[in-house]
Amino acid sequence: MKAAGPTVAWRELDEALAAHPARFLGFGSVRLGRPSAETAAAVAHDVIARGLHGIGELTPPPDQAALVEPVLQAACDYAGLPVVVHGYAPTTAADVRTLAGLAARYPCTPVS
Template identity: 50%
Template sequence: MFGWGVRGDADTPPRFTDAAVESGAHAADHGGFPVVVHGFAPATAGDLATLAGLARKHPSVPLVISQLGGSNGLTAIELARETPNLYLELSTAGVVFAVRLAIDEVPDRTLFGSDAPYGDPFLARATVERVTRPGTVRDRVLGGTLAELLGL
């Protein structure tokens, strides 16, 4: 997977500017290979909106916002609802409600993640299992959607 973003120095947080993220659009040249972006701080709600705009500009490229957008999880979910090629990865989601809402709102574009070694894969999986019933949706979140994105 490709990643988009700009690294800041110690005093300047990273920003997702058009110039920085446009390079990720080359994923379209690789059969729509997924592009993963860091979604947690210092990414802001405005950064997520910029990324959603870029996703809309390149509809053949699946764009994955990691960590459920950090403290901007509700914004990330709303943007994913409105943007067909925007996916949400669940690692470091701090609130079980946010995981449930993401899966309820965009079940076919929500991906399991644990942020290991910083997060606990067992607890992350248990959270997904807690907010879903056994079956198709759970199976997609826990790996089916990612397998589909990667052509496996």
């Protein structure tokens, strides 16, 4: 059986949000590791244009939390679009320091 692709997941998210608009706020995923311009375009297309309320849940690999930076940059352009980052197993001390530094560098973007 073939795994469901992102289009199926987006459709399911859209259907759930439409069915329960007072109950759920949608967050869109953005692939890590893209150049800043591609990340900004993905945020504009996959999050903002779809009427979603934030970005997440991002899961950078261990010791690669810096991959989140282009997402935080792009989110900052949209009046504090929140970003949810989920630690990978293991989340290293370096990752925590990197994420703390990035959160301080982009105070316009709430990071959770």
